[in-house]
Amino acid sequence: MLFTKDKPLDEVLESLGAESNIFLLACNGCAEVCETGGQIALSAMKTELEKAGKNVTGTCLVDFLCNKVLVTTRLARETDKIKKSDSILVLTCGIGVQAVAKVVDKVVHPAANTVSLGGLQGLWPSDERCQACGDCALDYTGGICPITFCAKSLLNGPCGGAKDGKCEVDSEKDCGWQLIYERLEKVGRLENLKKVYKPRDYSKMLPSEDLRKTSFYDLEK
Amino acid sequence: MKLSERFKQGKFVVTCEVGPPKGIEIKGLLDELEPLRNKVDAFNVTDLQSSVLRVGSMATCRLLKDKALEPIMQLTCRDRNRLGLQSDVLSAAVLGIENLLCLTGDHPKLGDHPDAMPVFDLDSVQLLLAIKELMSGKDMAGNDLQGQPPQFCLGAVVNPGADPLEPQIIKMAKKVAAGAEFFQTQAVYEVDKFALFCEKVKHLNVPVMAGLVFLKSPAMAKFMNANVAGIHVPDEIIDELAAVPKEKRVEKSMEISARLIRELKDLCQGIHIMPLGWEKHVSGVLELSGF
Numbered sequence: 063m064l065f066t067k068d069k070p071l072d073e074v075l076e077s078l079g080a081e082s083n084i085f086l087l088a089c090n091g092c093a094e095v096c097e098t099g100g101q102i103a104l105s106a107m108k109t110e111l112e113k114a115g116k117n118v119t120g121t122c123l124v125d126f127l128c129n130k131v132l133v134t135t136r137l138a139r140e141t142d143k144i145k146k147s148d149s150i151l152v153l154t155c156g157i158g159v160q161a162v163a164k165v166v167d168k169v170v171h172p173a174a175n176t177v178s179l180g181g182l183q184g185l186w187p188s189d190e191r192c193q194a195c196g197d198c199a200l201d202y203t204g205g206i207c208p209i210t211f212c213a214k215s216l217l218n219g220p221c222g223g224a225k226d227g228k229c230e231v232d233s234e235k236d237c238g239w240q241l242i243y244e245r246l247e248k249v250g251r252l253e254n255l256k257k258v259y260k261p262r263d264y265s266k267m268l269p270s271e272d273l274r275k276t277s278f279y280d281l282e283k
Numbered sequence: 284m285k286l287s288e289r290f291k292q293g294k295f296v297v298t299c300e301v302g303p304p305k306g307i308e309i310k311g312l313l314d315e316l317e318p319l320r321n322k323v324d325a326f327n328v329t330d331l332q333s334s335v336l337r338v339g340s341m342a343t344c345r346l347l348k349d350k351a352l353e354p355i356m357q358l359t360c361r362d363r364n365r366l367g368l369q370s371d372v373l374s375a376a377v378l379g380i381e382n383l384l385c386l387t388g389d390h391p392k393l394g395d396h397p398d399a400m401p402v403f404d405l406d407s408v409q410l411l412l413a414i415k416e417l418m419s420g421k422d423m424a425g426n427d428l429q430g431q432p433p434q435f436c437l438g439a440v441v442n443p444g445a446d447p448l449e450p451q452i453i454k455m456a457k458k459v460a461a462g463a464e465f466f467q468t469q470a471v472y473e474v475d476k477f478a479l480f481c482e483k484v485k486h487l488n489v490p491v492m493a494g495l496v497f498l499k500s501p502a503m504a505k506f507m508n509a510n511v512a513g514i515h516v517p518d519e520i521i522d523e524l525a526a527v528p529k530e531k532r533v534e535k536s537m538e539i540s541a542r543l544i545r546e547l548k549d550l551c552q553g554i555h556i557m558p559l560g561w562e563k564h565v566s567g568v569l570e571l572s573g574f
Binding site: 219220225226230240255256258262 | 360365387389390392393401403404405406407408409412413423440441442445446447449450451453454456457460461469510511512513
């Protein structure tokens, strides 16, 4: 199971910035167990966003957001609401956020940090990878993870080694930053590239004491 | 002397890349650089260039310093975490090194130890910021450094031939904000394209040194076109080199390089020569170009 923790609300609101119409999407799989997803978290987030003056254009609960077929089919019913929204706030793990970004051309925001991949991972369909860094960066990178997609896990932009859009390490592999650039251009968020990322806090990757004390963690030992 | 002083003097700055040997015999390299004294402002000493194990940049820089040749220590993020990098920056200051060029570094997979762990704890922007912090008397964790803080002139790199170019320029702006005082570029062969790049980065108000790799053969040019990111040697230049008999190739190559320097001179603030083994020809090319 993938363990997730809510991002601090301030951080979520900061990332939503001036966007006022938000579509809420929550996972009913691992995230529901961690209480970062599921109906309860979804309703609570709706209340918080409305309190902050946001208009929640719609909500949707999907069993496994890491399953792109499931996400595409389920969201097809919400097309009109999503089209009217500025962005989608996704209540799930890093893989789920990446899967949603892959199938919907909208700005996506993660509402949680993935802190441990646990014993059993969620679906791992193709390119979406999560390193459980504990400080999800998908917000500013168009839902494409720079940590797992870039061979050097660079946070502040491409290295200059990519050739014809392919990574210097493997000419068959796309340059993660090229994909991020194209995606941000597509969703009109190129200014996100200007964000200066501070060095990562690797201590966030260690399972925290409170996480180690949960029964779920014990179950997977 | 800090390279920034040279730019302040309004000088067109010339730097030359130096690759330390694979093994401890270093006298040959130092002797080869001797003729460049007074012709080159500073020598960039690479940090395990192409991820191939060699003598380190810091030791080589110090040996240059001992010979009163100005070194620029290259520092990549590939092999050291933030503790190692900060410590090496302090060590460089202790050894009297005044110029640091901060770069991401090639991936280990490209070199002769492809099984090594790629570190990249920091990226090039974060490395510059960390050094800026050290220069203000604090380490990255916010702890005070004892006594006088180190002072450096910081440089960075940019690839003007990258496609798309926009993310490179955005990152370049981040590097300027993080303290980079000059930029060296990937090798340039298309002067028009480079002029457009210079126009696009003019607002950053930072000296740019155009990169120049000596073309040893048409095959080398073709190889770079096929394999090196952001380098494009136009067909006319390859044909020009291919048109002369082999024994005249060095002469022709030097002529091409000198011409490029003359053409690039008005567009930027300096030239960064990467001779890749042709150190002995640097002096000749500079003379041909009018230095």
